[in-house]
Amino acid sequence: xxxxxxxxxxxxxxxxxxxxxxxxxxxxxxxxxxxxxxxxxxxxxxxxxxxxxxxxxxxxxxxxxxxxxxxxxxxxxxxxxxxxxxxxxxxxxxxxxxxxxxxxxxxxxxxxxxxxxxxxxxxxxxxxxxxxxxxxxxxx
Amino acid sequence: xxxxxxxxxxxxxxxxxxxxxxxxxxxxxxxxxxxxxxxxxxxxxxxxxxxxxxxxxxxxxxxxxxxxxxxxxxxxxxxxxxxxxxxxxxxxxxxxxxxxxxxxxxxxxxxxxxxxxxxxxxxxxxxxxxxxxxxxxxxxxxxxxxxxxxxxxxxxxxxxxxxxxxxxxxxxxxxxxxxxxxxxxxxxxxxxxxxxxxxxxxxxxxxxxxxxxxxxxxxxxxxxxxxxxxxxxxxxxxxxxxxxxxxxxxxxxxxxxxxxxxxxxxxxxxxxxxxxxxxxxxxxxxxxxxxxxxxxxxxxxxxxxxxxxxxxxxxxxxxxxxxxxxxxxxxxxxxxxxxxxxxxxxxxxxxxxxxxxxxxxxxxxxxxxxxxxxxxxxxxxxxxxxxxxxxxxxxxxxxxxxxxxxxxxxxxxxxxxxxxxxxxxx
Ligand SMILES: Cc1ncc(COP(=O)(O)O)c(C=O)c1O
Numbered sequence: 286x287x288x289x290x291x292x293x294x295x296x297x298x299x300x301x302x303x304x305x306x307x308x309x310x311x312x313x314x315x316x317x318x319x320x321x322x323x324x325x326x327x328x329x330x331x332x333x334x335x336x337x338x339x340x341x342x343x344x345x346x347x348x349x350x351x352x353x354x355x356x357x358x359x360x361x362x363x364x365x366x367x368x369x370x371x372x373x374x375x376x377x378x379x380x381x382x383x384x385x386x387x388x389x390x391x392x393x394x395x396x397x398x399x400x401x402x403x404x405x406x407x408x409x410x411x412x413x414x415x416x417x418x419x420x421x422x423x424x425x
Numbered sequence: 426x427x428x429x430x431x432x433x434x435x436x437x438x439x440x441x442x443x444x445x446x447x448x449x450x451x452x453x454x455x456x457x458x459x460x461x462x463x464x465x466x467x468x469x470x471x472x473x474x475x476x477x478x479x480x481x482x483x484x485x486x487x488x489x490x491x492x493x494x495x496x497x498x499x500x501x502x503x504x505x506x507x508x509x510x511x512x513x514x515x516x517x518x519x520x521x522x523x524x525x526x527x528x529x530x531x532x533x534x535x536x537x538x539x540x541x542x543x544x545x546x547x548x549x550x551x552x553x554x555x556x557x558x559x560x561x562x563x564x565x566x567x568x569x570x571x572x573x574x575x576x577x578x579x580x581x582x583x584x585x586x587x588x589x590x591x592x593x594x595x596x597x598x599x600x601x602x603x604x605x606x607x608x609x610x611x612x613x614x615x616x617x618x619x620x621x622x623x624x625x626x627x628x629x630x631x632x633x634x635x636x637x638x639x640x641x642x643x644x645x646x647x648x649x650x651x652x653x654x655x656x657x658x659x660x661x662x663x664x665x666x667x668x669x670x671x672x673x674x675x676x677x678x679x680x681x682x683x684x685x686x687x688x689x690x691x692x693x694x695x696x697x698x699x700x701x702x703x704x705x706x707x708x709x710x711x712x713x714x715x716x717x718x719x720x721x722x723x724x725x726x727x728x729x730x731x732x733x734x735x736x737x738x739x740x741x742x743x744x745x746x747x748x749x750x751x752x753x754x755x756x757x758x759x760x761x762x763x764x765x766x767x768x769x770x771x772x773x774x775x776x777x778x779x780x781x782x783x784x785x786x787x788x789x790x791x792x793x794x795x796x797x798x799x800x801x802x803x804x805x806x807x808x809x810x811x812x813x814x815x816x817x818x819x820x821x822x823x824x825x826x827x828x829x830x831x832x833x834x835x836x837x838x839x840x841x842x843x844x845x846x847x848x849x850x851x
Contacts, residue, residue, distance in 0.1 A: 305465065305798045310849055313791075337790040337806045337821065358820075359788035360850065361795075 288380060291372045292388035299392040308393070309361065316363035319370075322356035333405045333412055338362045340405040344416035350375045351420055353413060357405070365397055365406055373413055378421035382414060448745045454830050456481040456737075467800030470835045475620050475648060475779050475826035476804055477670045480734070484674060487733040491726045498722055500699065514725055517732035518715070521680045524735050525665060526656040531714040532688060534681045535723055539647040540570040542666030542681035543614070545718065546643050547574040549691040550664075551612060557583035559611040562602070562640075565591040565816055566619040566626070569809045571645045575614060589615070591816050595622040595771035603634065610640040617649030621808040621824065622771025623754075623779030625653065629660050636661070641687065647671055651828070652750060652777040654743045657682050669727065674734030678727035681718075688714050695720040746829045750778040753827040757836045761825075764843055770822050778827040781808075784843070787850050789821045795846045796823075801839055 338359035497506035613635040643664040650667040668679040697720035702710040766785030793805035
């Protein structure tokens, strides 16, 4: 699936919810189901410091694709992370660098990417792109 | 006295207040236009008053009237607008003097807020009078703005900063404080009330003990000033700092009270216009108090509106305000305590209306997000008091802080909101 196909799939899923509660229940559920993050990666150099919640991000190359794993100590952020990982993971560095992420806005979660939320999500997205840039430079 | 209409129960303490003005919550709420709005489809419940308070119409209008009617630079002009602006500016200084019961208006210095007041004292008194080996005592309850300025000074001058420990209930350990005091102690800087736990500190006692070893005392009044009666003469405090925005006034303005003898002995803080008497390239003589510490064109509009905020508070009366806020705090504490898994952080005997708590197994940020979805504004995190969080081995709390325009119904909404958080997170 392309990055945009995954985004469209998420947008479609969110159309099922007509109130905030259903939406957040779903995000919380995604948070709970996020693939476990290796304890050995929960180190200072994997941490993305937001003011309120901590986010850990790890990236590695699998063939041509970048594989992201991530975690947070706050469950809603974890759910949001899970969506970002689902959209961006397993794609080439170039695809990630050029990705236009529109799904957060479409599903009404744009405020969580705002810097003022200080939850590390915006910094996490930036860090994902930075990893992609680094892998891309490594290849060329 | 009429009962606030939104209450189910009478407030006994309200009946004994000596305030001449009745406390009419419905009318008070109409003075704060911002409260009448929906957030995420729900009526806003604003419980972030310890961060900043909302502004009554009178304050908003004072700002507007100033800019519409008599904006002019003060002190130097001889035209009519400048004279009116100067008169209002200086009238505000006298209003602050009365608010703090300071001996004279010359001992009131306008600042940008509490943070600037503390930095001013650190960089003038501290830098001029302290020397290597001297000690500054702060407390484990301080806001970062009453920690970092002293650390910066200490780093520069080879001083030691020590903190009074915090007891399990959120009160200061005064027995240990006694053992920390010595002739090396030169400054004691503590808050009057804690922003993260609500603890009201026994500053009068702390001041007396500090004076006994010859130290000067700065009290950070950022939180206390909107809740408690402040009397700098009764406290015998050397410096007292507060911010207008936590007092129903504008942002970007505050005041520092200092005892005249200390202010006169201190060097100026910033150099510039207003703070000088005569300038030649050889030598500058500094202006008299308080202008010596007010370099540059001051924040005239906000100073003018600060007076309006103080008048608004005085009209309701501090005793009526604290009686009503205590009632809100008691009710909220009872109700929140009944939620399973809640731990209240900070259970001092005397508190301002701040309720900090953690919910077992739920991150404070998740609580904040879900409450916000329900239109309820609380603060989550460390509240700029990381040492307090470390003391209680937590990363942060959820903090609801109440003002006199809040109601019991709103607290009920918070409780319902917290039950929803628990249901969603279960
Ligand atoms: C206890 C305390 N001290 C100092 C400050 C700093 O005040 P300001 O940011 O207005 O300078 C605050 C504000 O949160 C506070 O609560």
